[in-house]
Amino acid sequence: MTRYLAKRAGQMALTLFLIVTLTFFLxxxxxxxxxxxxxxxxxxxxxxxxxxxxxxxxxxxxxxxxLVHMKNTFTGNFGVSFxxxxxxxxxxLAERLPRTAVxxxxxxxxxxxxxxxxxxxxxxxxxxxxxxAATISGATLFTAxxxxxxxxxxxxxxxxxxxxxxxxxxxxxxxxGAEVSANHVFSYxxxxxxxxIVFAFLVLFFFRRSGRIGPAPLVAPIIGAAALAIPxxxxxxxxxxxxxxxxxxxxxxxxxxxxxxxxxxxxxxRNSMLETMREDYVMAARAKGLPEKVVRDRHAARNALLPxxxxxxxxxxxxxxxxxxxxxxFSWPGMGMTLLDAVRSEDLPLVMGSMVFIGLFSLLAHVIxxxxxxxxxxxxxYQ
Amino acid sequence: xxxxQPDHHVVIxxxxxxxxxxxxxxxxxxxxxxxARARLALRSFRGGxxxxxxSRIGVLSLATIVLFALMAISHPILMATVWDAEVYDPxxxxxxxxxxxxxxxxxxxxxxxxxLGRDVLSQLLSSTRSEFILGxxxxxxxxxxxxxxxxxxxxxxxxxxxxxxxxxxxxxxxPGISLLIVLSALFKLNLFYLALIIGIxxxxxxxxxxxxxxxxxxxxxxxxxxxxxxxxxxxxIILVHIIPNLLPLSLLYMMFTVxxxxxxxxxxxxxxxxxxxxSWGIMIHTANxxxxxxxxxxxxxLIVPAGASITFLCSAxxxxxxxxxxxxxxxxxxxxx
Numbered sequence: 001m002t003r004y005l006a007k008r009a010g011q012m013a014l015t016l017f018l019i020v021t022l023t024f025f026l027x028x029x030x031x032x033x034x035x036x037x038x039x040x041x042x043x044x045x046x047x048x049x050x051x052x053x054x055x056x057x058x059x060x061x062x063x064x065x066x067l068v069h070m071k072n073t074f075t076g077n078f079g080v081s082f083x084x085x086x087x088x089x090x091x092x093l094a095e096r097l098p099r100t101a102v103x104x105x106x107x108x109x110x111x112x113x114x115x116x117x118x119x120x121x122x123x124x125x126x127x128x129x130x131x132x133a134a135t136i137s138g139a140t141l142f143t144a145x146x147x148x149x150x151x152x153x154x155x156x157x158x159x160x161x162x163x164x165x166x167x168x169x170x171x172x173x174x175x176x177g178a179e180v181s182a183n184h185v186f187s188y189x190x191x192x193x194x195x196x197i198v199f200a201f202l203v204l205f206f207f208r209r210s211g212r213i214g215p216a217p218l219v220a221p222i223i224g225a226a227a228l229a230i231p232x233x234x235x236x237x238x239x240x241x242x243x244x245x246x247x248x249x250x251x252x253x254x255x256x257x258x259x260x261x262x263x264x265x266x267x268x269x270r271n272s273m274l275e276t277m278r279e280d281y282v283m284a285a286r287a288k289g290l291p292e293k294v295v296r297d298r299h300a301a302r303n304a305l306l307p308x309x310x311x312x313x314x315x316x317x318x319x320x321x322x323x324x325x326x327x328x329x330f331s332w333p334g335m336g337m338t339l340l341d342a343v344r345s346e347d348l349p350l351v352m353g354s355m356v357f358i359g360l361f362s363l364l365a366h367v368i369x370x371x372x373x374x375x376x377x378x379x380x381x382y383q
Numbered sequence: 384x385x386x387x388q389p390d391h392h393v394v395i396x397x398x399x400x401x402x403x404x405x406x407x408x409x410x411x412x413x414x415x416x417x418x419a420r421a422r423l424a425l426r427s428f429r430g431g432x433x434x435x436x437x438s439r440i441g442v443l444s445l446a447t448i449v450l451f452a453l454m455a456i457s458h459p460i461l462m463a464t465v466w467d468a469e470v471y472d473p474x475x476x477x478x479x480x481x482x483x484x485x486x487x488x489x490x491x492x493x494x495x496x497x498x499l500g501r502d503v504l505s506q507l508l509s510s511t512r513s514e515f516i517l518g519x520x521x522x523x524x525x526x527x528x529x530x531x532x533x534x535x536x537x538x539x540x541x542x543x544x545x546x547x548x549x550x551x552x553x554x555x556x557x558p559g560i561s562l563l564i565v566l567s568a569l570f571k572l573n574l575f576y577l578a579l580i581i582g583i584x585x586x587x588x589x590x591x592x593x594x595x596x597x598x599x600x601x602x603x604x605x606x607x608x609x610x611x612x613x614x615x616x617x618x619x620i621i622l623v624h625i626i627p628n629l630l631p632l633s634l635l636y637m638m639f640t641v642x643x644x645x646x647x648x649x650x651x652x653x654x655x656x657x658x659x660x661x662s663w664g665i666m667i668h669t670a671n672x673x674x675x676x677x678x679x680x681x682x683x684x685l686i687v688p689a690g691a692s693i694t695f696l697c698s699a700x701x702x703x704x705x706x707x708x709x710x711x712x713x714x715x716x717x718x719x720x
Contacts, residue, residue: 015553026569135440139705143642143697147653148667148690151676267705313555314589321560325650339561340654343568355565362556 008370012363019359020073023352024066048086078353083345089353092338095183097357098190099169100334103250104323107257108316115262116308119269120301123277135270138263146260146322150329153256164252167331174245185242192230199226253330257322264315265308272304279303306377309369316365320358335361431631431710441706447699451692455515458508471502473509473661478502485675488684495684497666498673507688510662514696517578517648518641524582525590525640526633532587533594534625537602538617547591554588563647567656574659577651581644590636594629601628631711638704642697649693663689 060068072078078089118138122131141149158166165171170182200223207219234240276282277300285299324336331337335354342350435441462468470476477500478484480491484500494503536544559581566572566580601607602625610620651657652664655672659665670676670685 015556018553019557023565026566029569132440139698139702140694143646143694143701145646145649145653145663145667145690145693145697147650148686148693151671151686155676271708317555317558320558324558324561324564328654336561339564343564343656346568348568351565351568355561358558358561359556362558366556 004374005371008367012367015363016356016360017070020070020356021066023355024069027348027352028062048080073356078356079349081342081347081350081353083342083347083350089349092350093335093353093357096334096338097361098186099332100323100327100336100361102190102193103253103257103327103332103334104319107254107261107323108319110254111258111262111319112265112312112315114258115265116269116301116305118262119266119308120273120296120304122266123270123273123304124296124300126274131270134266138266141259142261142263142267144260146325147329149260150253150256150326153252154330157252165249167249167252167329169246169249169331169333170242171245171249175242178239178242180239180242182242182246185239186246188239189243189246192234196226196230199223249332253326253332256330257319257326260322261315261319264311264318268311269301269304269308272307273300276300276304306373309373309376312369312372313366316369317362320362320365324358434710435706438706438709440702441709444699444702444706447695448703451511451696451699452515454508455512458505458512461505461508466502466505471505473501473506476501476505485682485685494688497669497685498675499669503666503684503688506661506666507663507692510666510689511692511696513574513659513662514645514648517574518644518700520575520578521581521585521644522637522640524579525585526637528583528586529590529594529636530626530629530633532591533598534621534629536591536595537598538621538625544595547587548595551588551591554584555592559584559643560647560650563651564654564656567651571658572651573657574648577648577657578644581647582640585640585643590640593636594632597632598625598629601625631707635704635707635711638700638707641700642704645693645697645700663693 076090078093081087081089081092084092118134122128122134125131154166157164175182203219203222234243282295282300285295290299323334324339326332327334327336328340335358338350339354339358341347342354462471468476470478470480478486478492478496481489481496481500484496485498486492486496488495492502492504494507497503497506532547536547562584563572563577563580570576572580607620607624610624615623648657648659648662649664649667652659652662653668653671655668657664666689667676667686670682675682675685
């Protein structure tokens with residue numbers, strides 16, 4: 001396993017190298033000269049311009065520029081953003097990456113769970129009303145024009161019903177007198193969320209029982225108590241209402257992203273289940289007289305999960321693209337919106353930086369899925 | 384091209400030199416071979432069609448695609464006959480007969496006019512054509528590349544294989560829409576370049592991997608062995624035996640590529656990043672930049688026709704693809720044939 005991980009890390013580094021090379025030459029290949037474009041930007045004072053020109057080697061031949069670019073990228077120096085001048089690209093990205101990660105990971109996890117659950121159910125009762133309803137609504141949501149769908153969600157839940165805020169990350173009216181920054185509160189929220197997930201996993205791990213269905217009787221109360229304690233603790237702290245504001249802004253983008261991406265998993269699980277249900281061991285399980293639910297969940301669904309996890313890579317990439325669009329629509333200031341703004345204002349250093357980070361993000365997701373696969377399928381042992 | 388050749392018969396059964404007709408024709412001429420192939424293709428098409436028709440969703444989606452194709456054809460006809468170009472041109476037209484724009488649907492403009500006074504129905508119909516051109520171009524490029532790459536990689540294996548597969552891994556690791564957004568920042572993308580880029584990315588990416596794995600299972604079939612024993616060269620085996628057997632699966636992935644291409648175009652146009660005259664995405668973009676989208680149902684004709692068209696055409700191609708999947712992949716069928 002360690003050797004496999006090392007090998008994957010090596011491959012990842014190589015792929016990342018190729019992505020950086022690709023972005024460099026794409027920028028070089030665009031009409032107009034990047035060097036002049038960078039150096040003639042009127043927003044930059046003369047001394048900064050000279051300094052930048054030197055640090056990026058813009059006066060040197062192309063191959064030297066390429067080497068300098070490579071070195072800068074891997075030391076985390078993407079230059080200074082035009083649009084957010086004088087903040088370095090790295091600082092802008094470091095602020096926005098967690099926001100995207102939360103949006104994206106929550107939506108992916110929820111949509112995977114819902115998709116797998118529904119796919120299992122509709123394959124088991126093939127030809128029922130549920131199958132038609134779920135297939136048609138799922139495929140419609142899956143192929144729905146994401147921006148229009150997002151705007152529709154805003155219109156219904158924010159304008160008509162007024163339940164949730166329209167967009168953006170926070171409400172300036174609530175934050176006017178606040179003494180802490182949004183990033184500060186958000187990082188505390190991240191830590192709380194991560195701690196809760198780790199805690200829940202540990203509880204499930206220690207109370208697991210072999211050969212039985214469902215969790216042990218103690219699990220639900222313990223996790224429930226923790227889930228209750230968190231809002232109480234936050235409510236008692238003096239930044240609780242600020243966190244609530246961020247949370248309220250998060251709901252609509254996450255729900256929208258979940259709705260557009262669960263269908264892919266659902267339809268795939270259905271197909272995978274249909275294939276598994278024909279296997280002899282499912283018939284054997286039925287013949288033994290096991291309850292339907294056990295046959296479905298333990299014998300069929302457990303094996304049908306494998307191809308679904310394989311394709312999780314594709315759905316992750318789909319979700320990354322989806323979150324770029326969703327961020328644009330909801331003005332959620334994460335990586336996707338940074339990329340869109342940078343593209344619109346021709347902020348090339350920020351465009352290149354975001355692209356490298358989005359690439360890195362998807363590469364990491366790729367590796368995690370591969371490792372998960374080994375865990376799920378004991379037949380596979382990577383060399 | 385089939386050139387007529389003198390038929391060369393090997394006769395089994397009758398004594399040599401007898402005037403009786405041969406019982407078994409072991410070495411048919413090329414024209415007969417082609418006939419037999421065509422008959423076989425027709426038969427497998429009929430069989431496939433029978434399975435396809437079983438899926439009600441598939442038939443309904445196919446009907447939707449045909450409807451959109453009719454819409455695409457109707458635009459030039461309407462422009463040539465009843466619609467005056469000054470009023471109804473999708474980009475430069477102006478509806479002089481209405482005082483306010485956007486104006487709600489009426490008899491002269493069945494779907495109303497947009498904020499710039501252009502007829503929405505005309506925009507919708509003319510965009511349909513460009514969506515089809517985009518989708519089909521992208522799908523043909525994708526499948527052309529992916530089928531070739533898949534067949535070649537599976538047949539030769541070794542270095543060629545790992546080169547193409549690593550390239551595919553690299554491409555699927557990149558989120559496509561984000562990459563297109565970056566590309567649109569650097570270059571002016573029109574419909575043709577967009578189709579080409581989507582096609583190339585799809586063709587060297589995920590589709591190539593899937594077609595290669597199918598080609599691998601074809602490569603070990605006995606008829607490939609037979610062709611090799613009979614003296615068939617590499618290119619002959621790839622072109623005559625592997626690629627034709629890949630085509631059903633290629634057709635399936637064409638459908639998915641069309642969905643992806645139309646979707647990508649719509650998103651990029653909506654964000655205002657493409658260099659196009661008119662498209663469904665641009666229609667929504669125009670409404671959005673004018674601030675009409677959050678008017679909700681009040682200006683529904685600015686968003687519903689274009690939004691619904693994108694959704695319906697994308698899901699129609701996607702669902703036809705899924706119905707084809709049941710034809711191509713026997714394990715998904717309800718009844719075993």
